[in-house]
Amino acid sequence: MNANNVLEIFKEITKVPRESGHEEQIVKWLQDFAAKHGLECKTDEAGNVVIIKEASAGKENVPTIVLQSHSDMVCEKTAGSTHDFTKDPIPYVIEDGWMVAHETTLGADCGIGMASALGLLISDVPTGKIEALFTVSEETGLDGAMALKPGFITGKTLINLDSEDEGQIFVGCAGGLDTTAKFSYKEEDVDPDSVIVEISINGCIGGHSGDDINRGRANAVKLLANLLYDLLPLGYQLVSIDGGNKRNAIARDARAEIALPEELVDECLETVDDFRDAMLEMYGTREKNIKLMATVSPMDDEMVAIDRETATRLVTALAAAPHGVLAMSQEIENFVETSSNLASVKMTEPGIIRIGTSQRSCITAARRSAGRKVEACFVQAGANVEHESEYPGWAPASESAIRDACVASYKKLFGTEPKVLAIHAGLECGLFTETYPGLDMISVGPTLRGVHAPGERLEIASLDKFVLLLTDLVTNFR
Numbered sequence: 001m002n003a004n005n006v007l008e009i010f011k012e013i014t015k016v017p018r019e020s021g022h023e024e025q026i027v028k029w030l031q032d033f034a035a036k037h038g039l040e041c042k043t044d045e046a047g048n049v050v051i052i053k054e055a056s057a058g059k060e061n062v063p064t065i066v067l068q069s070h071s072d073m074v075c076e077k078t079a080g081s082t083h084d085f086t087k088d089p090i091p092y093v094i095e096d097g098w099m100v101a102h103e104t105t106l107g108a109d110c111g112i113g114m115a116s117a118l119g120l121l122i123s124d125v126p127t128g129k130i131e132a133l134f135t136v137s138e139e140t141g142l143d144g145a146m147a148l149k150p151g152f153i154t155g156k157t158l159i160n161l162d163s164e165d166e167g168q169i170f171v172g173c174a175g176g177l178d179t180t181a182k183f184s185y186k187e188e189d190v191d192p193d194s195v196i197v198e199i200s201i202n203g204c205i206g207g208h209s210g211d212d213i214n215r216g217r218a219n220a221v222k223l224l225a226n227l228l229y230d231l232l233p234l235g236y237q238l239v240s241i242d243g244g245n246k247r248n249a250i251a252r253d254a255r256a257e258i259a260l261p262e263e264l265v266d267e268c269l270e271t272v273d274d275f276r277d278a279m280l281e282m283y284g285t286r287e288k289n290i291k292l293m294a295t296v297s298p299m300d301d302e303m304v305a306i307d308r309e310t311a312t313r314l315v316t317a318l319a320a321a322p323h324g325v326l327a328m329s330q331e332i333e334n335f336v337e338t339s340s341n342l343a344s345v346k347m348t349e350p351g352i353i354r355i356g357t358s359q360r361s362c363i364t365a366a367r368r369s370a371g372r373k374v375e376a377c378f379v380q381a382g383a384n385v386e387h388e389s390e391y392p393g394w395a396p397a398s399e400s401a402i403r404d405a406c407v408a409s410y411k412k413l414f415g416t417e418p419k420v421l422a423i424h425a426g427l428e429c430g431l432f433t434e435t436y437p438g439l440d441m442i443s444v445g446p447t448l449r450g451v452h453a454p455g456e457r458l459e460i461a462s463l464d465k466f467v468l469l470l471t472d473l474v475t476n477f478r
Contacts, residue, residue, distance in 0.1 A: 001123035001471050003464040007099070010115035014090040014107060020072040020140040022086070023047050027071065030134055037122050046147035047071075047136040053121045055129045062128025064155035065402075065474055067120065069113030069162060070138030070428065074246055074452045077104045079202060079253060081454070100457035108458040109451040110138070113161030116470055127474050131155050138162075138428060139248060141178070141389040145428035148435045156439060157402050157477070159470070160429055163445035164211060166462035169406050170443040172422035174210060174336075174360040175393035175430055177371045178247055181317070181355040181378035181385045185310040190237055190303045194259035197236075197268055197296050199227065201243075203289035206252035206453040209341035210360055210425030213250070214325050218283045218290055220244065220254035222342050225318030227275045227292075228256060232312060234268055236260040237305035241314075244344030247358040248426075249452040251343060259305060265296055306353070310382070314353060317381035318345065321357070326370055329362075336424040338366045340374060355383070360424060362393040392430035394441070396422060402440050402477070409473045414465065444469065 018026035030049045034041035040052040049071070055062060075085040081103040083091065092101045100106065117132040131153050135144030163170050201220040206212075221243040228238070236258040243254025260268060276292045283290055306314070323342040329335040338361035346354050357374050361367035367390075375385045397403075403420065410418040429441050447462035 001119045001125060001467060003460070003467045005123070006112070006115045006119045006463065006467055009118050010108070010112050013111045013115060014092060017086050018072050018107070019075040019085050020137045023071050023136045027136070030071065033118060039121060042152065044147065044149065044152055046144050048144045048148060048152065049134045050153055051121055051132045053127070053130040056126035059126055059128045062477060063157050064129040064131060065477060066131045066133055066153050066155040066158040067117040068133040068135070068158055068160050068428070069110045069117055070136070070144065071114060071134040072137055072139050073107035073109065073111060074105050074139050074249060076245060076249060076453055078454045094460070097460050098457040099460060100455065102455060104454055105452065106456040106458065108448050108456060109164065110162045112448070112458055112463065113445060116161055116467065119467070120471065120474060125471055125475050128477065129155070130474065135428060139246070142391050142426070142428055142431055145431040146391070148432070150435060153436070158429070158432060158439050158441045159402065159473070160427055160441060160443035161445055162427055163423065163443045164448040164451060166445070166447045166459070166466050168419045168421055169403060170421055170423045170427070171400065171403055172362065172396040173394045173427040173429060173443070174362045174424045175364060175367055176389070176391050176426040177359045177367050177387055178389040179357045179359060179371050179374045179385060179387050181383040183310055183314050183353040183383045184351055185353065186307040186351070187304040188237070188307045190239065190259045190299055190305050191261070193261055194237070194299050195262050195265060195296055196239065196257055196259055196299050196303070197265065197294055198255065198257050199224065199272065199294050200253070200255040201290070201292050202253045203291045204250070204252040204287055206250045207450060208425060208452045209248045209250055209343065209358060210423070211451070213339045213341065213424065214336050216286060217250055218287050219251050219323055219342060221251040221318070221345055222323050223279060224254040224256060225315060227272065228315045229319040230271055230275060231258070231268060232315060234260055234264050237308065238311035238315070239303055239305045240347060241345055241353070242347060244356070246452065247341065247343045247356050249343065250341060252453060254345070259299060259303065269294055313381040317378050317383065318342070318355065321377050322370070322373055327366060332422060335422060337361055337363065338370050339424065340370050360426060362422065364392070391426060392434065394427060394430040394433070397440070400440050400442070403442050405477055406442055406444065406469070406473055409476065410469055413468055413472060
């Protein structure tokens with residue numbers, strides 16, 4: 001097996017729709033792949049798939065290795081893209097040593113992990129028994145991992161293929177918690193002498209709410225909330241607000257419509273200009289494409305607004321809500337211990353505004369404390385708050401045969417020492433230990449950048465090294 005084999009399989013995967021919660025087509029594709037190559041395949045009620053390759057001759061006594069990846073992907077696209085994730089292949093290019101999707105997410109998270117496992121299944125390299133496990137809906141709540149039943153896999157050694165930095169071996173990760181706030185509001189007529197000012201913040205880099213939370217990137221929802229808070233003295237009416245999307249992505253775009261008397265428009269636009277200057281001072285060197293725009297238009301006679309009291313409470317809470325790194329680890333240098341992501345604000349149905357957030361920490365008490373902090377912020381503003389989809393962290397093991405074997409293999413192949421780390425992003429490994437106690441696990445992968453955002457890319461050179469490492473590790477594991 002080589003990187004070209006893996007890349008060709010991944011190119012086929014990019015043609016298959018697999019948004020989180022809608023994995024039916026990729027599940028069928030995996031089943032067909034197994035049938036085509038004469039491999040045993042099992043699928044559980046949740047849609048998790050395991051494809052099994054029996055041990056090569058002479059390798060019958062080698063411990064079974066589980067190669068695990070998730071079959072879903074985060075589906076994000078640029079504001080002007082017409083891409084339809086339910087049917088269109090991912091539009092990628094290969095340029096300057098990278099495979100990249102400019103207008104959409106690429107799905108290398110975790111499609112390249114899937115392709116690597118599938119490549120090993122159909123290769124002729126001699127290995128012990130391999131169980132390739134593909135879980136569903138990892139990106140939206142680790143649903144597949146939560147639904148696993150005892151006996152679906154039998155191996156006691158697991159290699160998670162969902163990491164994003166070649167040369168790093170991950171042996172621990174943060175756990176996660178979703179916190180949702182819901183505001184109920186009454187509609188009120190827009191004052192007839194008003195004009196509409198549409199405010200939009202676009203072009204933020206965004207990124208993964210775990211891996212990228214410490215990079216100081218702009219959050220469009222947070223910025224919009226801060227601007228709307230600065231404008232509150234004008235007494236505007238909030239007609240609409242929308243921003244962000246996935247809980248595990250830093251918000252890239254946000255917009256709102258406000259109504260106010262025409263004589264206050266100039267003051268409004270001056271405040272917007274001042275805010276833009278401050279925003280560019282804070283983020284301009286990192287966020288090359290960030291834009292803040294304000295457009296004035298006549299009022300539509302049928303326009304309604306969120307009642308003023310609720311709008312004020314909503315804007316104040318959004319401005320106060322925590323976002324970003326909350327604590328750094330005292331044990332691991334430069335490791336984020338606890339964070340919160342102000343992910344989205346949506347008017348999903350009449351009379352309801354939902355705010356999506358997520359908290360991460362490798363320490364359960366710290367994760368729940370962060371959730372309480374978010375809860376208190378929104379409860380004080382009159383919202384109903386719910387916590388859901390909590391999953392445990394993965395604590396590093398003091399002894400690990402697969403970790404030691406991976407370190408030795410990397411040094412043998414490349415002559416350098418890999419980094420052994422924990423990661424602030426959430427992996428399914430913590431959940432696996434609840435269903436399969438005693439699993440010996442690591443997480444590895446090639447270098448990916450910009451995951452969970454348009455422009456996601458895979459470094460081809462890192463894939464070469466990753467495939468060499470994975471093949472050597474699985475072939476020589478004892």
